Amino acid sequence: MKPIFLSAAFIFMGVAASAQGVEQGRKNAPQFRPAWPTQTRAPAQDSGIEFKVDVLAEGLETPWGVEVLPEGGYLVTERTGALRMVRDGTVSEPITGVPDVLAEGQGGLLDVALAPDFARSRVIYLSYAKPMGGGRSSTAAARAVLSPDATTLSDVSDIFVQQPPSRNAMHFGSRVVPQDGYVFITTGEHFTEQDRQLAQDVGTTYGKVVRVLPRGGAAAGNPFDNEVWTLGHRNVQGADIHPTTGALWTLEHGPRGGDELNVLEKGANYGWPVVSYGVNYSGSPVGSGDARASDFTEPRYYWDPVIAPGDFAFYNGKMFPGWQGDIIASSLTPGGLVRLRLKGDRAVAEERFFPGEIRARDVEIDRDGAILLLDNSDGRLLRLTRQ
Numbered sequence: 001m002k003p004i005f006l007s008a009a010f011i012f013m014g015v016a017a018s019a020q021g022v023e024q025g026r027k028n029a030p031q032f033r034p035a036w037p038t039q040t041r042a043p044a045q046d047s048g049i050e051f052k053v054d055v056l057a058e059g060l061e062t063p064w065g066v067e068v069l070p071e072g073g074y075l076v077t078e079r080t081g082a083l084r085m086v087r088d089g090t091v092s093e094p095i096t097g098v099p100d101v102l103a104e105g106q107g108g109l110l111d112v113a114l115a116p117d118f119a120r121s122r123v124i125y126l127s128y129a130k131p132m133g134g135g136r137s138s139t140a141a142a143r144a145v146l147s148p149d150a151t152t153l154s155d156v157s158d159i160f161v162q163q164p165p166s167r168n169a170m171h172f173g174s175r176v177v178p179q180d181g182y183v184f185i186t187t188g189e190h191f192t193e194q195d196r197q198l199a200q201d202v203g204t205t206y207g208k209v210v211r212v213l214p215r216g217g218a219a220a221g222n223p224f225d226n227e228v229w230t231l232g233h234r235n236v237q238g239a240d241i242h243p244t245t246g247a248l249w250t251l252e253h254g255p256r257g258g259d260e261l262n263v264l265e266k267g268a269n270y271g272w273p274v275v276s277y278g279v280n281y282s283g284s285p286v287g288s289g290d291a292r293a294s295d296f297t298e299p300r301y302y303w304d305p306v307i308a309p310g311d312f313a314f315y316n317g318k319m320f321p322g323w324q325g326d327i328i329a330s331s332l333t334p335g336g337l338v339r340l341r342l343k344g345d346r347a348v349a350e351e352r353f354f355p356g357e358i359r360a361r362d363v364e365i366d367r368d369g370a371i372l373l374l375d376n377s378d379g380r381l382l383r384l385t386r387q
């Protein structure tokens, strides 16, 4: 492991807490007011943490997902299609048996996650962009069994394939969150004005979070008697289970402004592409031109300008005891880590680390409470510990 050096925590005006949010520039949609004062730009907080950063692996090709193995080591996906093991300073050859992926646009091999009974079953789940013929693709998720020596996948089968396939290799999501008895998979809506409308259509799986059985098929108790759990999402690349309520929380990419933290409730509609706290990349209004409407569930937090969230975790480790239950999110733009202090389901403070220095696609908590980050631009797996 070799250490690298990143600047210390972003400190706002040198004070421990401020009534103002972190320094982040002008809003793209200043006409929108939050539904409550800390729904965006919660007061900045400096927890005084200095990280030591070790490089566990480098030279990875567009790394997208990382997972901690109970026996030590890390599984890492590369968006170009390889699943590898990082252990003791070495990066393995590609693990065989990974499904074919469409590695175009934003597509490719995406997330990797362990089944709750992995220690006994060796079952893992992958999400990926599945080639569907005719230049089309779908977000998909597969179940597989990892060999004891972590060189091979066997018994590989899809548990979810998004419908209908799209010609637009954009906005695939996707994270996989396995639970006992079912698996959550987050998706996207393939970006275009036409495709995004399907985020409101519960007969399709664009712009949805789905809940399926561990071997595929709609889970019992789903709200629409199909795979759909929630609707009205744009491009959901962050997901984790709340440590006390057991609810799935998600982070999704907004347009220009309007990245959202959502608490998922069975059957709820999160509004895209009808309402958004951001505007289209062209500057034109999204949908109705409003940020909210009574039919739609409000985000618990939003960012404008965006943080471009890769993933997040509820912090549960021992290394940073003051952060228990906080949201630790990875940011692609401006980059680095974003920490949200929560009270119930609302944010009360925000902190940033390493903006502009790491294009962080994924974040995980290591077995000892260290924070793992995948640096998407430099192909590195980083481990952050207390200095």
Ligand SMILES: [Ca+2]
Pocket: 232, 260, 270, 271, 272, 275, 276, 299
């Ligand atoms: Ca929304």
Ligand SMILES: [Ca+2]
Pocket: 066, 311, 312, 362, 363, 364
């Ligand atoms: Ca993650």
